[in-house]
Amino acid sequence: MYRRVFALALGIVALAQPALAQVPDPAMSTATSASGHILMSPGGGYESLADAGLTITVVINDSGGSPISGVAADRIRLDSSNPADLVECAADNIADGATDGTGTTTFSGILFGGGFKQGDLRVYVDGVAIPSVIDIEINSPDNDASLQVDIVDVVNFAADLALPTAFRSDLWRDDVTDIADISVFSSFFVDFCAP
């Protein structure tokens, strides 16, 4: 009887070990991309990360540094190092797909949401940040991150036009807030998250 219980216990340990080895360890994982700027809007910016040359490559490893395949896309999210800076539409700004046999996935799509952050983004796995700094600047016509481009954003945008440079409203990113930014803002007015 005792021998059978012991054998059963060994079997449980043997089953448990591979599962433990497959827990993502953000500190052992990496996220890399080129530096640059991209516009985000609740209904989607006008270009994808890939089109902007800013595809983010993520490699997810366990605590031993071994890659983990099959980590679902919705467990891997892109956000600011201070998540309050950017507000994403529900279920958006997740990885392109699950990690492959080398633990790798990418972010290459259009971003959906509001707010602004001048670089210092992170990729989060199960809510924990990978330490790698993603140097991508994001701003949005939804400058107050309410997930709707409305009159509040117009007031903020108009105030910024009086300033020589205001990253929040430099939507056509060239270090100047001018007619080009007005054109971009106007094209996204009343934009909102897809239901």
Ligand SMILES: [Ca+2]
């Ligand atoms: Ca808004």
Ligand SMILES: [Ca+2]
């Ligand atoms: Ca500009």
